[in-house]
Amino acid sequence: MIEIISSTALCTVQDIGRLTSRRYGVGTAGAMDQVSLAAANLMLGNAENSACIEIPMFPFKVRFIQDCDFSVAGVEGTMTLDNGVLPTGWAYQAKAGQLLSIQRPKAGCRAYFALGGGIDVPVVLGSRSTQLRGEFGGLEGRMLQTGDVLNAVTALNDRRLDFGITSALSALALERENQIELRVIPAAEYDAYRAETQALFWRTAWKITPQSNRYGYRLQGADIRPEQPLETLSHGIVPGVIQIPPGGQPIIQLRDAQPTGGYPKFGTVIEADLWRLGQAAIGKQLVFKEVSLEQARLAAQQNQSYLDDIKQMLALQEIFV
Known part of the structure; x- marks a missing residue:
């Protein structure tokens, strides 16, 4: 107590x-x-x-x-x-x-x-x-x-x-020049953006703004807009989805986000990297890296290996104490 x-x-x-x-x-x-x-x-x-x-x-x-x-x-x-x-x-x-x-x-x-x-x-x-x-x-x-x-x-x-x-911060470190690297899979509306706009998204360093919280991280960086004005009906979303509102600045949906939304879905931060966002403070810079579904699965295995190592350490401790 x-x-x-x-x-x-x-x-x-x-x-x-x-x-x-x-x-x-x-x-x-x-x-x-x-x-x-x-x-x-x-x-x-x-x-x-x-x-x-x-x-x-x-x-x-x-x-x-x-x-x-x-x-x-x-x-x-x-x-x-x-x-x-x-x-x-x-x-x-x-x-x-x-x-x-x-x-x-x-x-x-x-x-x-x-x-x-x-x-x-x-x-x-x-x-x-x-x-x-x-x-x-x-x-x-x-x-x-x-x-x-x-x-x-x-x-x-x-x-x-x-x-x-x-800590996971040290054991699973993934940074690029003091920027947190997040692995992303392109989402449903990705192809609605020109190739040069897509490339701009991947090479931009995005800043987490003070308007961020457990509902979502609002980012500041390049202007990301579709080739043509894009409207979608509200649809299911999950934590990690990167949406692009009309203003062109991405929002990453997080743990307290609503389960539906209508903004275009540019990509999704893989589940294995969502913890990195949880440890990313306001003002920190993020960079994104495109990965495949198989690479996302391997990343999840790395996270599990970290936890398995803790279990093994505790098992050994019980034997020798």
Whole structure:
């Protein structure tokens, strides 16, 4: 059990999300960086999909009301437990009364704070994720605030907890001259754009604007317009779809996006790279690389290998402790 002592804006309870509810008009919600959410859970022996606290702004402070296992993954930086300093990407056991403070990170922009067994909030439509627009899921469908108390499903287990992991930011690094590289598959309306416009999209460095959030990242860069004015009926979209509104500046749909939209679909960021967007701060530059479906599958396997390595490390630790 923990009490929120200091919470910045947009901290929410998230798991993998509502993956089967789009047909009812319900967006997925869920962690922006699902690789790090899974890593934080694996460190505690939780199911990968267990609910964590997603922290996009810092510092974030909690007090442990009882002895409790915890871990933090995602960002690279430091945190303090009372007067002791720990790196992020670490699992530990806190004692009742101790205060944890997660500091502003050196790399990445979202931390995932896990408790033993996961954060215990009600399941709504198959998920514990917070859907802010619909005001349901998580804790009362809202952002966390000072004074909130949250329970762990299983506060303590028999594991030895005092170890760390390499972050996905380092283990799965994919940058080009300090720009985050995202792999993209062309989408339905791609051929409505001239070849030179397509080439312009791929070679542009796109800046994430302050108008970005969990619903979508609005980008600033080159002017991308179709050969002829293009109108489409609203149709199904998923997180990762890159739409081009009439103004010519792309929007990448993300975890809280609505399940339908009418803007032309230029491409789709592959599922394996969506976690990179979750760790991309406002003002960061993105570059896109066209890939095939097979390359997208291989990228997903690389992500899974990262998580499998964590599982193997924990298995070895149990043998030798």
